Amino acid sequence: MTYSDGRVNARRGLAALACAVMAAVSSRTVCAGPRSVAERLLRLEDTKEIPDLLIRYGLLRDYKGYAALFAQDGVWIGGFGTHRGPADIEAMLVQ
Secondary structure, eight states: OBOTTSOBOHHHHHHHHHHHHHHHHHHHHHHTOOOOHHHHHHHHHHHHHHHHHHHHHHHTTOHHHHHTTSOTTOEEEETTEEEEHHHHHHHHHHO
């Protein structure tokens, strides 16, 4: 999200990313087939923690740490465009 002066609301951007990650995780869970109760519970707990983690990076403005979660060829796709690799992702968050 962008303010009228061009600043980006990183918290909303990270929340949107969290939703996208959760959707991706959920779709893999459905397609993965039967699992034990312990595996399913762990998946649910992990899925719940993902948005919280992403929001914490945003609140702390730890853009370098957040970007470091991506592989060198990792791609961030969202409302702010497509960005490749940790350096490009960090630059997008800092703007």
